[in-house]
Amino acid sequence: AKARGSGLIEVFDDDASHRSLDLLDLRFELAFALERRQLKVQYQPICDLATGELLGFEALARWHHPLRGNVPPGVFIPLAEESGAILEIGAWVLDQACAQLARWQQLPGGAGLRMNVNISPAQLDDRRRAQQLLGTIATYGVDPSDVCLEVTEYNYVRAAATESANELRAAGVRFALDDFGTSYASMSRLKLFPIGTIKIDRGFVAGMVTDAVDRSVVVGVLAIGESLRLSVVAEGVETVQQQQALLGLGCRQAQGYLFAPPLDPDGAEQAVLRGRCG
Ligand code: C2E
Ligand code: CA
Ligand code: CA
Ligand code: CA
Numbered sequence: 317a318k319a320r321g322s323g324l325i326e327v328f329d330d331d332a333s334h335r336s337l338d339l340l341d342l343r344f345e346l347a348f349a350l351e352r353r354q355l356k357v358q359y360q361p362i363c364d365l366a367t368g369e370l371l372g373f374e375a376l377a378r379w380h381h382p383l384r385g386n387v388p389p390g391v392f393i394p395l396a397e398e399s400g401a402i403l404e405i406g407a408w409v410l411d412q413a414c415a416q417l418a419r420w421q422q423l424p425g426g427a428g429l430r431m432n433v434n435i436s437p438a439q440l441d442d443r444r445r446a447q448q449l450l451g452t453i454a455t456y457g458v459d460p461s462d463v464c465l466e467v468t469e470y471n472y473v474r475a476a477a478t479e480s481a482n483e484l485r486a487a488g489v490r491f492a493l494d495d496f497g498t499s500y501a502s503m504s505r506l507k508l509f510p511i512g513t514i515k516i517d518r519g520f521v522a523g524m525v526t527d528a529v530d531r532s533v534v535v536g537v538l539a540i541g542e543s544l545r546l547s548v549v550a551e552g553v554e555t556v557q558q559q560q561a562l563l564g565l566g567c568r569q570a571q572g573y574l575f576a577p578p579l580d581p582d583g584a585e586q587a588v589l590r591g592r593c594g
Contacts, residue, residue, distance in 0.1 A: 342384075342395060343395045343398070343401075346379070346392055346401055347399065347401055349379055349381075349392075349405075350404060350405060355377060355379055355380075355405065355408070356377075356580075357377060357378065357409055357412045358376050358578035358580060358584075359373040359374070359376070359413075359580075359581065360373060360376060360578040360579065361373055361571065361575055361579070362432065362569060362570075362571050363593035364569065365562055365569055366563055368575060368592050368594055369591060369592060370588065370591055371430065372429050372462075373413075373417075373584060374434070374466070375410075375413035376434070376578045377389050377392075377405065379392050393436070397438065402436045402439065403445065407448070407452065409433060410453075413431050414456040414458045415456055416581055416584070417430075417431040417456070418456040418457055418458050420585065420588045421458075423585070423588050425588070425589070429462070430462045430463070430490075432464045432465075432492060433465055434466045434468075434494070435449075435466065437477050440477035440480040440481055441476055441477050441480075442480075443479060443480045446477075447483070449465075449484065450489070459488065460484075460488030460489045464492050465484070465489060465490070465491050465492070466492045466515070467481075467491060467492070467494060468494045469493065469495060469505050481510055490513065491509055491510055491511050491512060491513070492511065492513035492547075492549070493511045493514045493515065495515065496515055497517055497520055497533050497536075497537055506540075513546060513547040513549060514547075514548055514549075515548075515551050516534055516550045516567075517551060518551040518572070520534050520537075521534065521554075522552060525555070525557045525558055534550075534567075547568075547569065548568070549569045549571065550562050550569070550571070550572070551571050551572065552571070552572045553572030554573045554574050555574060558572075559574060575594050576593045
């Protein structure tokens with residue numbers, strides 16, 4: 317069994333069972349993370365690759381657990397998707413992001429800013445719930461066309477989710493296909509979803525300067541973007557070499573540590589006032 321005192325004292329030394337119990341615990345605690353105010357949102361600048369001009373932000377969820385410290389979204393988002401907590405968490409992230417965008421658009425130079433928010437497919441499965449996303453956007457007086465929902469390439473997306481996406485698109489909301497190129501689902505998702513932007517997965521950006529295959533994928537993604545008239549954003553740009561290589565291939569927009577990491581709202585506001593990513 318498992319002893320749970322004031323802290324999280326665990327009397328297990330078998331590694332595998334320890335890990336699965338640990339995830340169970342985490343899922344349980346995630347259910348309360350929102351009401352306990354342990355979640356926050358950071359904002360990573362989306363930049364003009366050539367000039368560093370600030371174009372907008374991507375909202376990224378953060379979970380600070382009082383005992384475990386920061387639990388990465390790569391860990392807690394999949395748990396939230398399994399447990400269903402993602403519905404509430406995802407709605408809350410959009411709410412926070414729209415509140416910030418409304419505020420930042422009022423600042424000098426902030427008028428054209430846009431906000432990207434990651435959403436899980438489950439958030440679109442129920443068409444009424446999907447419509448509530450529009451309600452959130454309207455609450456803050458944000459123009460739906462300044463909001464871009466980022467979807468990843470899951471293998472299975474319900475028909476209802478595609479309908480929801482088309483309804484949101486009809487209301488002005490934009491869609492980006494995240495982590496483009498990492499799965500076979502990429503191409504079919506492009507056909508089914510009202511996608512306006514594709515994001516080159518940072519794995520390809522990381523390799524493109526040294527690896528011919530990665531470079532070819534980047535070239536291919538940019539060609540698809542061009543022929544379908546989609547915007548293309550390169551993710552995870554960390555070096556000037558990557559920036560130069562991407563510019564040479566005609567890429568115009570990027571995110572990455574070279575420009576700015578995900579920022580707390582105060583830091584993001586400074587970027588808005590400067591009009592620049594770095
Ligand atoms: P993502 O949507 O692909 O987000 C980009 C990830 O790359 C973020 O990781 C960001 O911090 C990281 N990143 C940005 N620039 C660089 C760089 O130059 N180098 C490197 N190595 N990494 C960079 P993060 O914040 O850990 O998020 C991981 C994933 O969790 C996200 O990947 C997204 O799929 C998911 N996620 C985060 N917030 C949410 C949310 O509110 N809802 C949903 N459904 N998923 C979320
Ligand atoms: Ca994303
Ligand atoms: Ca991504
Ligand atoms: Ca990702």
